[in-house]
Amino acid sequence: MKFLTRFGLYLLFLYACFRKPDKWRMFWKAFFNEIYKMGNDSFPIVGIISIFIGAVTVIQFGSQLQGSLVPMTILGRIVRDANILEFSPTIVALVMAGKIGSNIASEIGTMKVSEQIDALEIMGVNAASYVALPKILASLFAIPALVICSMFLSNIGGAISCFFSEMVTVDTYIQGLRMDFNGFFVTHALTKAFVSSFLISTISAYNGYRTEGGALEVGAASTMAVVQSCLAIIFFDYILTQLMLY
C-alpha cells in the first residue's frame, strides 16, 4: 500500500514537472547549464571506469579462451559485444545513479528544507518544473552521450590490455572488434541508456522534492535516491534485454 501511495505521488510529481515551463529563456539556460555540468563533470570518472572495464574483460575472457580451439580473434568480438550490450549502459548508469542521482536529490532536497522551493511556489513559479525538468531532460542527453563514450573507451581499454598482457596481439584483438558487428546492439544499449537516464533523474528529483526536515533528511533522501535508482536500473535492464534481445 505504501509503495502504491509513493508511486502515485511520483506520477503526480512527473505531471507537475512536465508542465510547460514558466519562461522558456530561463528553462534553456538551466538546461544547457545542466547538460554541461552532468557531461563535463562525469566524463573523467566514466572514462577511467570504462577503460578499466575493457581491460579487465579482455583478461577475463582471454584467460578462459587460452588453450582452447577457439580462435583468439573471437576475443575482440566478445569484449565489444559485452561492453556495448551490458557493461557500458548498465555500469555507467549505476555510476551515474551514484554521482548525478545523489547530486540531484541533495540539491533539490536542500532547496526544499531551506524553503527555496516554497519561495518559488509563492512567487507563482511551478517549482517542480523549474528545478527538476532541466535536470531530467539534460540527463536524457548527457547520460546516453556518456554511454557512447564508454563504449569506445572500453574497447580502447581492451586494446591497451592486449598490448600489456601479450595474451593476444592488438591486431588480432582489433580484427575481432570488427567482426560481425550488429548495429542493433547499439540501439539496444542506447534504449537502456535513455530509460536509465529517465529513471535516475526522475527518482532522484522526486526524492529530493519530498524531503522534509533538515540536513539528516537531505542525506537520507540522497541515499534513498541512489538505492531506488540502482534497483530500477537493474530491473529495467532485465525487462529491456528480455524484450529486445530474446
Add this chain to the structure above:
Amino acid sequence: MIVLKNISKSFDGRPVLKEVSATFEKGKCSFVIGASGGGKSVLMKSMVGLITPDSGVIDFDGRDFLQLEYSEKKELRQEIGMLFQGGALFDSLSVEDNVAFPLQMFTEKSKSEIQERVNFCLNRVKLDKVNKLFPSNISGGMKKRVGIARAIAMNPKYLFCDEPNSGLDPLTSRVIDELIVEITEEYSITTIINSHDIKSVFDMGDHIVFIYQGQQLWEGNKSALGNSGVAELEAFIAASKF
C-alpha cells in the same frame, strides 16, 4: 485587504487551526502573534497557498484564493511578496540575480530595466556593493534585507513576513522592522507578520491577532493589547519581559 473567514486545518485528525477569522488592512502592518506550535506558521502558509485549509475563506481584495483556478492563483501569487525566516535566497544565484529572479521570470523587461529595478530595490533596503556576492557570503541580517528586496521587486500588494527578527541582533532587528514599516506605508502594502517579538509588535504593529492553540483568541490594535482581558495573551506578553 485580506479577510480570513473560519479557517480550519487538521493534520492526521489533529486540529491545528480552529475557525480562525481575521481582517488585515491595506497599508498597515498586521501581526499574528502566539507561542510556538500555536498555528501561526500554518495560518501564514495557508494564506500564501503552501497549505490548503480544510475549510474557510481566504479573500484577497474580493478574490477567494481557495476557489481560484491554477492560472488565477499564479497571477495572484505574483502580487505576493514573502520574507522567510531564513531568507530562502537561492544559493546558486548571486544577490542581484536573486532580486532579479521574479522580474526575469514574470516580466518582459529588458536587461537594463531589470538591472535598474534591482539596484533600486537593493538601495531601498540600504544594501550596496553586495550585488555580485552569493548568499553564503553575506550575514543573516543582509540575507533578510536581500529577502525584502526580492519580495518588493515586483511591487507586491501583499507582503508576508515569517519571523523577520529571528536570529538577529537587536540593532539589525530594528533596521529590518523599520524597513518593513517604511515599505508598507510607502507602497500601501497589506503586510502580515508572524512574530514572537513583543517589542516589534509594540513598535510597529497597527493590528494584532493572537493565536492560541489554533484558535484566534483576540484581535485588536496595540493600544488595547495591554488590557485585552485574555489571560493567555497577558501571560504571553508578561513572559516576553522586554
